[in-house]
Amino acid sequence: xxxxxxxxxxxxxxxxxxxxxxxxxxxxxxxxxxxxxxxxxxxxxxxxxxxxxxxxxxxxxxxxxxxxxxxxxxxxxxxxxxxxxxxxxxxxxxxxxxxxxxxxxxxxxxxxxxxxxxxxxxxxxxxxxxxxxxxxxxxxxxxxxxxxxxxxxxxxxxxxxxxxxxxxxxxxxxxxxxxxxxxxxxxxxxxxxxxxxxxxxxxxxxxxxxxxxxxxxxxxxxxxxxxxxxxxxxxxxxxxxxxxxxxxxxxxxxxxxxxxxxxxxxxxxxxxxxxxxxxxxxxxxxxxxxxxxxxxxxxxxxxxxxxxxxxxxxxxxxxxxxxxxxxxxxxxxxxxxxxxxxxxxxxxxxxxxxxxxxxxxxxxxxxxxxxxxxxxxxxxxxxxxxxxxxxxxxxxxxxxxxxxxxxxxxxxxxxxxxxxxxxxxxxxxxxxxxxxxxxxxxxxxxxxxxxxxxxxxxxxxxxxxxxxx
Ligand code: HEM
Numbered sequence: 428x429x430x431x432x433x434x435x436x437x438x439x440x441x442x443x444x445x446x447x448x449x450x451x452x453x454x455x456x457x458x459x460x461x462x463x464x465x466x467x468x469x470x471x472x473x474x475x476x477x478x479x480x481x482x483x484x485x486x487x488x489x490x491x492x493x494x495x496x497x498x499x500x501x502x503x504x505x506x507x508x509x510x511x512x513x514x515x516x517x518x519x520x521x522x523x524x525x526x527x528x529x530x531x532x533x534x535x536x537x538x539x540x541x542x543x544x545x546x547x548x549x550x551x552x553x554x555x556x557x558x559x560x561x562x563x564x565x566x567x568x569x570x571x572x573x574x575x576x577x578x579x580x581x582x583x584x585x586x587x588x589x590x591x592x593x594x595x596x597x598x599x600x601x602x603x604x605x606x607x608x609x610x611x612x613x614x615x616x617x618x619x620x621x622x623x624x625x626x627x628x629x630x631x632x633x634x635x636x637x638x639x640x641x642x643x644x645x646x647x648x649x650x651x652x653x654x655x656x657x658x659x660x661x662x663x664x665x666x667x668x669x670x671x672x673x674x675x676x677x678x679x680x681x682x683x684x685x686x687x688x689x690x691x692x693x694x695x696x697x698x699x700x701x702x703x704x705x706x707x708x709x710x711x712x713x714x715x716x717x718x719x720x721x722x723x724x725x726x727x728x729x730x731x732x733x734x735x736x737x738x739x740x741x742x743x744x745x746x747x748x749x750x751x752x753x754x755x756x757x758x759x760x761x762x763x764x765x766x767x768x769x770x771x772x773x774x775x776x777x778x779x780x781x782x783x784x785x786x787x788x789x790x791x792x793x794x795x796x797x798x799x800x801x802x803x804x805x806x807x808x809x810x811x812x813x814x815x816x817x818x819x820x821x822x823x824x825x826x827x828x829x830x831x832x833x834x835x836x837x838x839x840x841x842x843x844x845x846x847x848x849x850x851x852x853x854x855x856x857x858x859x860x861x862x863x864x865x866x867x868x869x870x871x872x873x874x875x876x877x878x879x880x881x882x883x884x885x886x887x888x889x890x891x892x893x894x895x896x
Pocket of ligand 1 (some may be wrong): 526533678681682683685686689753755756757758831832833834836837838839840841842844845880881
């Protein structure tokens with residue numbers, strides 16, 4: 428069982444497993460292994476293997492041998508084995524440690540600054556909409572979430588280009604981003620970009636946005652972006668294109684690629700569940716009232732971190748939508764041959780280069796952890812009016828019960844900002860507008876991003892909004 432692309436037609440035979448290695452499921456199609464079954468319905472597929480082989484097994488997926496750990500009580504043994512189970516290193520000479528220093532600017536006081544700035548930017552955009560809408564206005568929900576969240580997040584992180592006076596440059600970047608993003612799952616699956624239509628030229632244009640001469644024009648960039656820019660500028664061996672592409676463009680993708688679909692799902696589920704919407708709206712109205720803020724466009728709404736944090740029903744609703752739509756596989760690579768020790772004296776032998784994976788949807792849909800898991804319950808994460816973080820499996824409290832942001836060393840550094848952004852969007856939307864879905868159809872999940880992050884909606888849906896009285 429070696430990782431990497433095996434010779435065509437020569438998948439590793441289960442008979443060549445070494446003692447202590449997990450059962451191997453090869454599938455009968457050479458090379459693709461079980462990839463097709465996995466792609467069709469990964470949760471069902473992995474659960475069926477779990478029933479047959481137990482909590483730990485290795486699957487041959489499109490040339491890679493991946494050992495899945497499927498019992499959430501075991502996850503902690505994966506994340507705490509940092510020495511042997513590593514997250515990928517950056518490919519160039521900049522050390523991960525230096526890059527990670529930038530993440531302090533996504534916490535504490537800089538996080539407050541970022542959230543305040545996001546609030547101001549979102550408010551500006553919502554107010555523009557309000558001034559244009561007197562009665563019901565129609566819109567498409569995904570497009571709506573994209574345009575507001577992309578523009579506000581971009582301005583918050585990268586600042587403004589003062590030279591673009593009568594032209595919305597951020598909207599133009601957003602359009603390109605959207606087109607590029609449509610090819611993302613193919614690129615992640617290593618399909619050559621040359622085969623993906625205009626993706627190559629669009630990526631080139633997007634990368635140009637982040638060339639040093641362009642970035643230095645933007646005013647009011649956030650501390651996190653400024654720190655990263657200064658850091659990469661110190662590495663003279665890095666070409667400007669490399670800085671712009673590998674680092675700035677990739678960060679931009681990380682900062683909006685998941686947040687925008689997550690915003691869509693949070694809004695969609697709330698509007699589909701009027702009882703949830705009523706409670707969340709009430710919570711927001713109550714907060715605004717108790718802090719003497721009028722929910723009228725033109726009236727600046729300001730929420731401190733503590734106030735945002737205390738919106739427990741709103742947060743629970745966002746988390747409940749994360750439970751449905753997040754599919755980021757947590758992957759680790761064995762840095763040497765070693766024995767992974769798991770719960771209850773269970774041990775698994777791993778070889779250097781082996782991949783180990785946690786696939787969170789199995790946890791998110793586990794009926795033992797979440798009663799009636801297919802049902803949207805907006806207040807699942809609230810207990811006695813406070814945030815709930817006690818979830819159990821086999822009678823034991825789980826450390827990991829919701830994993831949209833990964834785990835351990837590769838856990839998303841932007842998670843607090845992301846949650847604030849989504850909350851701010853919903854606070855302003857519900858404070859300013861009455862909102863309704865106007866189509867019967869149910870939105871499903873686009874499967875092309877399975878394993879890669881927040882799933883995209885498979886279709887857009889019409890809705891309408893009107894300034895509240
Ligand atoms: C709902 C929104 C978001 C979700 C679900 C999300 C999810 C994730 C996940 C799962 C990872 C780990 C990837 C892996 O293990 O391979 C990650 C990494 C990362 N995320 Fe997020 N993210 C979100 C928003 C953000 C935001 C707003 C930012 C920045 C402002 C951000 C910046 C990053 C960065 C820089 C990394 C790479 C970390 C590293 O160096 O290892 N993310 N994100």
